Amino acid sequence: MTVVLMFFAMLAGLAGWWLARQRLTAKPWLEQGVLDGVPDFQLSHDPAKRTGLSFLLAVIGALFTLVIGAWFMRSDFGDWRALPIPEILWANTGALILSSIALEYSQWAVRRGDLLRVRIGLVAAALFAVLFVLGQLEAWWQLYSAGFFVAGNPANSFFYLVTGLHGLHILGGLIALVWAIAKAWTAEQADTVRLKVELGATYWLFMLFVWMVLFALLNGWIGEFVAFCQSLIS
Template identity: 50%
Template sequence: MSVILVFLLVIAGIAGWWLSHQRLMSKPWLEQGSVAAYPGTESGMMPTAKIGLGVFLAVVGCLFALFASAYFMRMELADWRALPVPRLLWFNTGVLVASSVALHMAVVAARRNEIETTRLALVTGGLTALAFLAGQLMAWRELSASGYFLNANPANSFFYLLTAMHGLHIAGGLVALGRTTARAWSGARRDQLRLSVELCAMYWHFLLFIWLAIFVLIAGWATDFIDICRQLLT
């Protein structure tokens, strides 16, 4: 449960940092003059699309936190048998990191109005994300070939559930990324393209964080960390 609390505290900290930059305590009805007279007013206000995505990601984060909580509670029972972690997951993790880096490069290029670099980074991010999904399917086939089926053990069921849910979110993100890439090639307005790229990168970085948390969970490192903390506290 301590891991879940830490996860929720991280989300709360990020939300608090964002709210602190939104000028919630300002009194616009008392301010006079043009917007330019108040430095940081425009840059401090986040676009509605980003706010909506932030709320959605908070909900998704709570969903995976509940899955993790159920994982920890279920593994305490006697019929739990942890399955081996396929080595392919290490490669898949590296591919997803590369995809997130590519999206970050796309954001930097879009802000600099470097359209060619933005297009290349978007395509690279999409292709590496597809490679990640393909690698996840190969890991599933490898486990199935070794006899680790979905209904054979609760640990197996949780592994397939967590990876499938994460993969579905990646697939959904690819739809948005595809639309953003199409905008980059069709000559969309620079401000609209920049916002779309930033939204995709924001989503991708979040999914990378979720995957790293899942990887730590299924590899058993989270349990080891909890045991160490318990030993230190006692």
């Protein structure tokens, strides 16, 4: 239970940090100049893309919320048999965290006009993302080799569904990341790729949060956490 509580504390901290970055309580109409932590739309020249990303993240969040809800409803049936979670998922989680950190590093560098560090951060983020995807495929192979086939049990099907769905979104982000690397390599100034880096960092951090929730779901920690909270209330 201690591990579960620590995990959810980290998850809450990640969510709180991301929300703080969005400055939801800020009053920009009362402030002057470029606000710290708020994108400079004059520099980006394309605030519409930021709005588009917001809608995309909302749709992705709704999609995974529905899948998680279906998971809980289906797991109440008697034919649900939880499958063993491959230990490599821990390493994969670490790779995704490092990938997000690398993108945050690129974002920090682009705001300081350091193009070299922007490139280093983007390449590191892409490499860790590739490691994550390869690790997920290895987890699939381990389960398949052990006889946990997609159609073998509803729990098996949902495992492949949620990890595959998340993996597809990571692959989509990786394609955009490779494009950003190509642009950064031909750019002469960091501001040229500022928008791509900032949008990429936001998307990656959101997908990291989604994976952390899925990771807790796959390990059965969400049910334990809910039971713990209920015991505190009763």
